[in-house]
Amino acid sequence: MNILSSQTTMQAKQKLFIYIPTYSRPKCLQNQLDSLVPQVKAFPDRVRLIVRDNDSPGFDLSTFEEQYIAANITFSRNIGNIGANANISLGFIFSNLDEFLWILSDNDLVQFGCVEYLLGKLDSSCDFIVLNNFNLHPKTIPWIWESNLLLPITLGQGLISATLFNTNSIRNSIENAHFFHNSSFPHLAVAIATPKEKGKVFYL
Numbered sequence: 001m002n003i004l005s006s007q008t009t010m011q012a013k014q015k016l017f018i019y020i021p022t023y024s025r026p027k028c029l030q031n032q033l034d035s036l037v038p039q040v041k042a043f044p045d046r047v048r049l050i051v052r053d054n055d056s057p058g059f060d061l062s063t064f065e066e067q068y069i070a071a072n073i074t075f076s077r078n079i080g081n082i083g084a085n086a087n088i089s090l091g092f093i094f095s096n097l098d099e100f101l102w103i104l105s106d107n108d109l110v111q112f113g114c115v116e117y118l119l120g121k122l123d124s125s126c127d128f129i130v131l132n133n134f135n136l137h138p139k140t141i142p143w144i145w146e147s148n149l150l151l152p153i154t155l156g157q158g159l160i161s162a163t164l165f166n167t168n169s170i171r172n173s174i175e176n177a178h179f180f181h182n183s184s185f186p187h188l189a190v191a192i193a194t195p196k197e198k199g200k201v202f203y204l
Helices: 001-011 027-042 062-067 084-094 114-119 184-196
Strands: 015-022 048-055 073-079 099-103 128-130 140-145 163-164 200-203
Touching: 001 128, 015 084, 027 062, 027 073, 027 114, 048 084, 084 099, 084 184, 128 140, 128 184, 128 200, 163 184, 184 200
Parallel strands: 015 048, 015 099, 048 073
Antiparallel strands: 099 163, 128 163, 140 200
């Protein structure tokens, strides 16, 4: 009875979806993947990675597919250039519920050990995990929509790689990425719309 009870209350391990939109920066992408892919491979049941090329001219994606092979890593290419904002927004479309989505730039280099560290911080009670230089030690910040409209920007959520999105939290706000398609900040639009829709959110 005690064992069944503890299994019922034990929180399921959260999963991480890393989405990299890229265009015409093969060297940057290679540097990123050299560091990131071994980390992704180490957690085949908890992490998946999609690299989406925006129809870069003269870019042979197959060389990357052959170099970085893993069941939880996918390379794909748009049949035409849909623009940077649309390619970024595809990260929301390809995400699943019960994941944390990390839209990662191809040139924001991930250090070794980063993925394992982030997996240790994923918590379904948080709506967003924000990576910045302001808070060196993780802390939870509750935010009520009416209290400070500038908080997402103050926390640095305008930066493309700065936020991990709890997909369960943002599911009703993803459309805002398309409404603000021409703003160059479709990811920030989702981050701002979510607390407006929910009333209160929690940042880590």
